[in-house]
Amino acid sequence: MNAVETNGLGKRYGNSWALRECTLAIPAGHVAALVGPNGAGKTTLLNLVVGLAAPSAGIVTVLDGQTAGSAAALDGIAFVAQDAPLYKNLTASEMLHLTRNLNRHFDEGYAKARLRDLGIPLDRKAGRLSGGQQSQLALSLALARRPRLLVLDEPMAMLDPLARHDFMATVMAAIADDGLSVVLSSHVLTELERVADYLVLISHGSVQVAGVVDDLLARHRVLTGPAIEADTYAERLNLVHAQRGEAQAHMLVRIDARTGPVAPGWETHPVSLEELTLAYLREPDAAWLPGPGRAPRLEPTEVAN
């Protein structure tokens, strides 16, 4: 079951393509992190997934084949845009009332309990809450809809580190309890590393990396060794990015059939998600995309009778 599937998805604004040739299959029941520099196309992709934008090319389906933006998709997807939009002159409890009126399923008790735990007063106008509180309110409204897919655009931008931790804990609990799928975009890689199990790296409107995080981390390594040997050694390897100092070089490589044992004088380290992301971002032509033999075996999508 795929939470999000795209095929050749593209979006053009005027003459420029904000997103091009995006082909993804994000499995359900996981946290998919959408990572990339500003202006890369993350928000565009999320807008396409939730139906706020229509594709200029290709297709996007959600929740096992529903058209993005259809009634079934809207029912099952909760979205929090960047800056957590709320009606500033409505109080928190009125926002609850509003969200309840606009959706089939809404767990008001859960929302109220969560807001109480977070210390957000129900009778204060949303515009008078702090930035972090507004984020939390928007997130609470989304979670209380008990969606099958939660889509978040930079949800943690306004949250302090403790709040970020708590938020991710809440999301993880919802995934475990309700089988929630999450797609979120973020700059905060260190936080995501602990929770994200699927990574999508977008740069300049194209998907550069898409894959299961465990798989990615297992198939990449950092080799550290003398800088003079770096170039010759790199020819034998599937190099992603090399960082050369005066004496030492760090090379991020992909492990494949060609990779032999580590050369003498060189050390190998596992790679962190952040290092991996930064390396790919520095090499715009490098890519790691699902393909035959490299993609995780996804369960076949069920065909409705």
Add this chain to the structure above:
Amino acid sequence: MAWVTWRQHRLALAGVVALFGAAAAYLLVTGLPMHDAYAAVAGCRPAGSDLCNRVVNDFLRTYAPGVGVTFGLLQAIPALIGAFAGAPLLAREFETGTFRYAWTQGFGRARWTVAKLTPLAVGVTIASAAFSLLVSWYVQPIIDAGDNNGPLYPTLFDLSGVALAAWTLAAFAIGVFAGILVRRVVPAMFATIASWAALAFVTGAFLRAHYLAPVVTSNPNIPTGAWIINQGWFKGGNPAGLDTINQTLAPVDVRAITPNLFQPGPATPANVGDPVQYLIQHGLTQLTTYQPASRFWTFQWIEGGWLLALSLILIAATVWLVRRRAA
């Protein structure tokens, strides 16, 4: 969803009520004395005598200008309602980004738009319909006294009958449509006022005169309360200018300042009578194009009808654009 519309737009609704309320209060405060004064005028006996005619004319001279100014000011009401209640409806959602919340809820964006528009559209229509009843009451003495500006007179016509409700609904529809096109509140408000004003001007100045073919007559006695669209002098089938008129009037030393305004001179005979009749007797024809007052309701339904159609088209177009609009 009704609660949603109420809670989000209660300021707009309150503004509409306040606007009509203030205008209604003004009409009552100035209208009651006018009605009392007319009661005295209408009771003048013997009716039709010189004395009573002068009483009627005094009444008109006292009250008609004020009524005219009032109606001029009241013209602004539909435009204000369109701008303040209609334009922000959708424009503010774009300006603040809240459409990213509203359009991703399970309710769906098209239903949400219709559910927001409908109560407000109905509300402003009803409020303006009620107000136009008050306008008709207010202006009745002036009409009954036989003012030259009858019920079809532009600034009165679009405040009475069904026209005010139709113009207000149209302004609201223009506002909502401007909101989805422009997507910023203040520019949408300006666009609404400008387009509504242009439409109202074109209708009053050109369109309305031709809903039915106007009556053209050479009889200088025009029925009371008719709306005169055109009046001119002709000689032998060709338009006669001031020069021709003055030439014809030269023998009795009457000067025409305008084709309707005549000034006797020192050598004018005492029994010259009406200069208009004199001109007619001496080969000129006065052709008047007018719409009779009896066509008031026909015109009201025509104007109300096409304005309603326009409003529905604009609202449908708005919903269609909502469906199509990308982030």
